[in-house]
Amino acid sequence: SILNAAAAAATAAASQAEAAVKRVNDAIRTRPRNTDSQSPSPSPPPPPPPREFRASNGDFPSLVGAAQPVALAPSPVDTPREELLRRNKALMARLVEELRAEGRSTELLADFKRASACLQRGELGPAAYLASFVRIFGDEATLRLFGEVVELMPHAETRAELFQTFGIFKASKRQAPAPRPIGRGGGGWAGAARPQPGPSWMLRG
Numbered sequence: 001s002i003l004n005a006a007a008a009a010a011t012a013a014a015s016q017a018e019a020a021v022k023r024v025n026d027a028i029r030t031r032p033r034n035t036d037s038q039s040p041s042p043s044p045p046p047p048p049p050p051r052e053f054r055a056s057n058g059d060f061p062s063l064v065g066a067a068q069p070v071a072l073a074p075s076p077v078d079t080p081r082e083e084l085l086r087r088n089k090a091l092m093a094r095l096v097e098e099l100r101a102e103g104r105s106t107e108l109l110a111d112f113k114r115a116s117a118c119l120q121r122g123e124l125g126p127a128a129y130l131a132s133f134v135r136i137f138g139d140e141a142t143l144r145l146f147g148e149v150v151e152l153m154p155h156a157e158t159r160a161e162l163f164q165t166f167g168i169f170k171a172s173k174r175q176a177p178a179p180r181p182i183g184r185g186g187g188g189w190a191g192a193a194r195p196q197p198g199p200s201w202m203l204r205g
Contacts, residue, residue: 084152091148098141108136119158126158126165139173 092109099106115132118124133149134142150162
């Protein structure tokens with residue numbers, strides 16, 4: 001009986017050991033694999049492309065109202081149309097005043113407009129145009145106003161030729177001993193032939 005009891009105890013111990021081994025094997029099979037050391041971690045996604053930046057006045061509050069560039073003083077050829085119209089109207093008014101101050105008919109202004117039209121068509125040269133102006137308005141008014149007349153000419157080449165001619169005229173007046181009044185049809189600078197009627201480049205006031 002003692003032998004039977006020892007055999008039964010050995011059998012039970014073997015069964016327990018087998019069960020323990022089975023539990024260990026099951027635990028190994030069901031354990032999750034650690035893949036961190038076997039494969040590299042995925043790279044982070046690339047950053048999104050930068051959005052297109054378009055500035056507005058709201059982005060720069062201190063610049064609101066300062067977007068318009070400050071223009072430099074324009075040359076006559078670049079003068080805005082509104083400014084040319086204003087200067088032309090003011091010039092015509094001064095020419096009328098000169099005629100009235102000299103006791104001459106304001107109808108002579110039509111002669112000046114015809115001469116200007118002939119100049120633009122190439123029918124009158126710079127010297128003849130200046131001479132017609134002197135004949136109509138006189139030396140003193142020519143010295144004061146002819147420069148403005150030239151600046152309002154639409155073509156740069158015409159302006160350059162007239163300024164050169166006007167410079168000769170002013171130099172001759174500085175060298176003259178004393179100015180003398182020049183009437184219609186006089187000699188010298190006022191001896192130009194009267195222009196034929198034609199359209200005027202000047203605006204009528």
